[in-house]
Amino acid sequence: MIGTGSMGGMMSLLFAEYGIHTHYYDPSKKNIEALQSHAKESKHEDKITYHDDHKSLCEALEDGDKPKVFMFSIPHGGPADDSIDALEPYLKPGDIIMDASNEHWKATERRQARLEPKGIHYIGMGVSGGYQSARHGPSISPGGSKEALDKVLPFLQKIASKDKKGRPCVAKLGPGGCGHYVKMIHNGIEHGMMTALCEAWAIMNIGLGMDYEEIGTVFEKWNGDKERPLRDNFLIDIGADICRTKDEKGNYVLANVRDKVVQDVDNSEGTGTWSVQEGTRLHVPDPTIAVSHLFRVASADAARRLTVSKALNGKGVKPARIEGVDKDNFLEDLYNAVYASFLMCFIQGLHVLSKANEKNDWKLDFADVLQLWRNGCIIQSDGVADLLETVYRSKEHDNNDLLGHQTIAGELAKTYPSLKRVVLKAIEFDLHAGALGTSLEYYKYSGSTELPTQFQEAELDYFGAHMFDLKTAEPGKPVTGKHHFEWKPARGILETND
Numbered sequence: 389m390i391g392t393g394s395m396g397g398m399m400s401l402l403f404a405e406y407g408i409h410t411h412y413y414d415p416s417k418k419n420i421e422a423l424q425s426h427a428k429e430s431k432h433e434d435k436i437t438y439h440d441d442h443k444s445l446c447e448a449l450e451d452g453d454k455p456k457v458f459m460f461s462i463p464h465g466g467p468a469d470d471s472i473d474a475l476e477p478y479l480k481p482g483d484i485i486m487d488a489s490n491e492h493w494k495a496t497e498r499r500q501a502r503l504e505p506k507g508i509h510y511i512g513m514g515v516s517g518g519y520q521s522a523r524h525g526p527s528i529s530p531g532g533s534k535e536a537l538d539k540v541l542p543f544l545q546k547i548a549s550k551d552k553k554g555r556p557c558v559a560k561l562g563p564g565g566c567g568h569y570v571k572m573i574h575n576g577i578e579h580g581m582m583t584a585l586c587e588a589w590a591i592m593n594i595g596l597g598m599d600y601e602e603i604g605t606v607f608e609k610w611n612g613d614k615e616r617p618l619r620d621n622f623l624i625d626i627g628a629d630i631c632r633t634k635d636e637k638g639n640y641v642l643a644n645v646r647d648k649v650v651q652d653v654d655n656s657e658g659t660g661t662w663s664v665q666e667g668t669r670l671h672v673p674d675p676t677i678a679v680s681h682l683f684r685v686a687s688a689d690a691a692r693r694l695t696v697s698k699a700l701n702g703k704g705v706k707p708a709r710i711e712g713v714d715k716d717n718f719l720e721d722l723y724n725a726v727y728a729s730f731l732m733c734f735i736q737g738l739h740v741l742s743k744a745n746e747k748n749d750w751k752l753d754f755a756d757v758l759q760l761w762r763n764g765c766i767i768q769s770d771g772v773a774d775l776l777e778t779v780y781r782s783k784e785h786d787n788n789d790l791l792g793h794q795t796i797a798g799e800l801a802k803t804y805p806s807l808k809r810v811v812l813k814a815i816e817f818d819l820h821a822g823a824l825g826t827s828l829e830y831y832k833y834s835g836s837t838e839l840p841t842q843f844q845e846a847e848l849d850y851f852g853a854h855m856f857d858l859k860t861a862e863p864g865k866p867v868t869g870k871h872h873f874e875w876k877p878a879r880g881i882l883e884t885n886d
């Protein structure tokens with residue numbers, strides 16, 4: 389194991405529990421001590437061995453013709469290149485590196501191109517679920533050469549989380565960087581879901597005046613109701629815990645948490661940023677994910693927000709108590725709004741993945757992708773996954789247009805009135821509803837046959853001769869239109885003076 393922080397440390401303990409001896413390297417004294425102490429507590433000291441350099445680590449792994457197997461769990465970017473540089477003198481054909489960090493898929497493919505000609509396998513392998521799952525069994529998204537994936541699959545199936553039917557949350561996804569791509573999409577969906585959920589939390593807390601305990605009870609009910617679509621949802625489940633947890637002085641821990649999400653801005657995580665970039669690069673609308681990401685980015689600089697607030701003499705917009713609703717009915721609407729928004733986060737992320745899949749010819753099996761997200765990961769949401777699995781298994785589905793599938797269209801049509809009522813009230817009472825509101829717009833425009841972009845297209849043609857299609861023709865493909873209207877001929881300076 390290279391890197392034994394929150395994730396690598398816990399996975400090393402997990403491996404030890406399965407009887408696998410882990411040799412590790414990490415530069416952090418604090419993390420080395422933490423792992424040794426955990427190993428001692430859990431009586432796995434004999435299965436977890438520290439090495440202070442890569443040479444000693446590799447020598448310990450050398451066993452005749454058998455391949456050496458490495459796992460990285462380090463920050464994205466330079467550390468993996470540095471680690472490969474340090475390991476390379478001791479690597480031989482057949483050795484395997486599984487990069488279990490969150491990493492940009494292109495960096496993974498660059499490393500594969502560097503190592504594979506030398507016979508060294510490099511698997512880009514996102515793991516999810518945070519350190520609790522790392523200790524208990526994470527969800528795993530491996531991508532790389534077939535030969536490499538075949539070799540590691542039995543090991544990964546052993547250590548992965550298992551779904552309710554006992555099936556491992558891992559699959560051989562495909563070649564190249566597709567494993568890290570799938571994990572990146574998981575995290576993009578995660579951004580969207582977490583923002584929609586924190587909006588719902590504030591709508592209950594500020595908008596409905598509910599205390600933390602009461603909100604915890606609502607989340608518990610949402611997660612626990614096995615007949616409804618938000619059943620077995622990891623973020624809602626931990627949300628109930630978060631609402632109720634008190635510190636040693638009896639104060640709610642949540643009450644003291646400042647409203648700053650910084651890990652995108654300090655670059656310790658890249659997956660959210662990359663998800664938004666990928667949606668834009670591939671021209672796939674993923675607006676709930678993008679807006680959620682930008683909301684987090686805006687939240688990070690609390691000092692700047694304070695400056696703006698001061699400039700308004702503290703009289704800026706402030707979320708207020710919602711009036712004129714029946715609480716139980718509104719909570720039912722909120723349930724539906726969160727469900728609709730979660731479903732749209734999945735759809736948006738899966739659409740980006742589908743486009744990347746086509747462009748890179750990865751031949752992903754989308755039912756496999758859903759299987760990885762069945763347990764041990766942050767976006768686990770069994771009701772949503774059940775619905776999407778039905779869609780993917782149906783003959784008539786289009787991976788690029790899940791919204792056009794009858795089943796999904798039906799679900800979103802059912803929940804739209806609730807989503808609209810929640811967003812309307814949120815706007816009326818100055819509550820935050822960026823993710824919920826964007827999901828509403830996404831639904832509205834994705835199925836509309838009369839968008840105001842008609843006017844935009846005319847303006848583009850007016851000033852740029854960008855051409856347009858005629859309404860009388862079939863909608864056609866998204867390619868340059870065939871018509872230009874000479875709205876206003878270009879004239880020279882002398883002509884204009886005349």
Ligand SMILES: NC(=O)C1=CN([C@@H]2O[C@H](COP(=O)(O)OP(=O)(O)OC[C@H]3O[C@@H](n4cnc5c(N)ncnc54)[C@H](OP(=O)(O)O)[C@@H]3O)[C@@H](O)[C@H]2O)C=CC1
Binds near residue numbers: 393462518
């Ligand atoms: N935390 C989470 O919930 C999840 C994290 N991930 C991903 O897993 C990876 C690890 O995350 P996490 O465990 O949280 O991070 P941590 O910061 O807790 O641990 C990373 C460890 O890697 C060490 N490290 C840094 N550079 C090198 C290097 N060149 N060689 C060896 N070790 C190095 C760090 O040392 P030092 O502190 O001295 O820099 C640290 O001990 C990241 O890519 C993260 O995105 C994936 C899923 C969930």
Ligand SMILES: O=C(CO)[C@H](O)[C@H](O)COP(=O)(O)O
Binds near residue numbers: 517575651657659
């Ligand atoms: O990868 C993860 C979970 O799967 C990590 O917990 C990651 O830090 C989550 O971050 P983000 O919300 O920025 O994607």
